[in-house]
Amino acid sequence: MSESARPPSRESPAGRSRGGSPLPRGARLCLDYLPAGDAPRLRDLLDGGPWRDDLKRRVQHYGWRYDYRARKITHALRLGPLPLWLTPLASTIGDLPEFERVPDQVIVNEYCPEQGISAHVDCEPCFGPAIASLSLGGAVEMVFRHRQSDKSASLVLPPLSLLVLTGEARYDWTHEIPARRSDTIDGMRLPRTPRVSLTFRTAIREP
Structure with a gap:
């Protein structure tokens, strides 16, 4: 990626969700x-990558392969360093204040218009305290739900945006x-278009 050409990113206004309520604490959306x-x-580069069909949607794993059934990563699932074309992007994300080090695990999800991902919290024993998801392709709505109450919030993820989750948003909200x-985006019901996300995480290695 052309790191030198990277413009200053904008953040979602005032950290508010679509309905005007606050986003979960620790959630930050960097536009563009x-x-x-x-x-x-x-x-x-992604289109020519090693797609897997483990799930209803196609995925790629870099750095470490996550075992969806066992919900863990082990040394046996180590794939090696991130490819060179991903390294500059991972490095810039690692420079964000939420990250303690450069991400060494990336999962790529491909979403056809009717596909989604169920409510979840990224594996706590597997990955570090910050995760970041880059959106390519069509815009989509993400829904947050508090794990111990009925609170919810939603947010549109535009193309080229980066969603960072840490703290409460990382652990207390699905x-x-x-x-x-x-x-429904900006008051208009819009059909979804194909979308790809790249989620950057730091692996917690087995002792």
């Missing part, structure tokens, strides 16, 4: 995080993308 000129090359064909 990826320069638009970098997106086509990144998509081309996040999900409802499986549906359209979302």
Whole structure:
């Protein structure tokens, strides 16, 4: 990625959700995080990558492969260093204040218009205290639900944006993308278009 060309990213206004309520504490959305000129090359590299069909949606794993059934990572699932084309992007994300070190695990999810991901918290014993998800392709709504109450919030993830979760947003709230064909964005019901996300995490290695 052209790190020198990276413009200052903007944040979601005042950390508010779509309904105007506060986002979960520890959630931060950086708009236009990826320069638009970098997106086509990144998509081309991903399109030619090692897609897996473990789930209903296609995925790629880099650094470490996450075992969805056992919900863990082990030394046997180590895939090696991140590829060179991912390293600059991982390094810039590692420079964010939420991260203690450069992410060494990336999962790529491909979403067809009707696909989503169920409510979950990223594996706590497997990954560190910060996660970041980069959005490519169509915009989509993400829903947050508090694990111990009925509080909820939602947020539109635009293309090129980076969502960072740490603290309460990382551990006390689930996040999900409802499986549906359209979302209401800026008061308009818009059909979904294909989308790819790259989630950057730091692996907690077995002793």
